[in-house]
Amino acid sequence: MSGTIRLDRLLANLGYGSRSEVQHLVRIRAVTLGGVPVEDAGMRIALAADLPSRLSVDEKPLDPLPGLALMLHKPLGVTCSHKEVGRLVYDLLPPRWRRRDPALSTVGRLDKETSGLLLLTDDGALLHRIISPKHHVAKHYTATLARPLRGDEAALFASGTLMLEGETKPLAPAVMEVLSPTSARVIVTEGRYHQVRRMFAAAGNHVDALHRERIGGLLLPADLGAGEYRQLKPADVAAIFA
Numbered sequence: 001m002s003g004t005i006r007l008d009r010l011l012a013n014l015g016y017g018s019r020s021e022v023q024h025l026v027r028i029r030a031v032t033l034g035g036v037p038v039e040d041a042g043m044r045i046a047l048a049a050d051l052p053s054r055l056s057v058d059e060k061p062l063d064p065l066p067g068l069a070l071m072l073h074k075p076l077g078v079t080c081s082h083k084e085v086g087r088l089v090y091d092l093l094p095p096r097w098r099r100r101d102p103a104l105s106t107v108g109r110l111d112k113e114t115s116g117l118l119l120l121t122d123d124g125a126l127l128h129r130i131i132s133p134k135h136h137v138a139k140h141y142t143a144t145l146a147r148p149l150r151g152d153e154a155a156l157f158a159s160g161t162l163m164l165e166g167e168t169k170p171l172a173p174a175v176m177e178v179l180s181p182t183s184a185r186v187i188v189t190e191g192r193y194h195q196v197r198r199m200f201a202a203a204g205n206h207v208d209a210l211h212r213e214r215i216g217g218l219l220l221p222a223d224l225g226a227g228e229y230r231q232l233k234p235a236d237v238a239a240i241f242a
Ligand code: URA
Pocket: 109, 110, 111, 112, 114, 193, 194, 195, 196, 197, 198, 210
């Protein structure tokens, strides 16, 4: 993130209100830079990484600048959507973040009944780098199954010929490791609809529980509880592609 932007535009883009609402915040001296109230809502401001620590609104540090990327421990029962009914992943974030422009979006989706590592970003280029099959970013899942494994699943998933119901292109080879008679780790590089559940359905089984533990080299941290989120550091982003 670099360059300069009008202060009122920046705050409006971060969801603090319309341009005129933000101008009002400046008039009532609620916006401070280095502890000093900003006089001119139209001042141009450099988008420096440390800006959130210098610019305050209502005595609180500014929200993260555009270019935001997060990891979220998605709990069961919440939906990866901006507008469906019921609990949405965006409800787990500060309400103001719903009004950001560019908008924060999930990087791919997890089913409502899948838990685990979910990334969100407002950086379209980053999002595409992660989901593009070209980059082969591996997604690691643990699946708990309704029935014991048959023994042929790993070969089937690795074959590169497995065709999911209703599709015309076979799945790219995927890795499966047995964890117990009724659980397995599955590593896929694609992100087809209900992919892991449908892979096990094609192998005559049923997924009772599904959890994503890792994306590329980025692991869901053990200390990030269900429903909690954390901003990605540059090293976390690098780990995704490592
Ligand atoms: N595969 C699925 O079936 N569901 C998910 O949420 C992710 C991968």
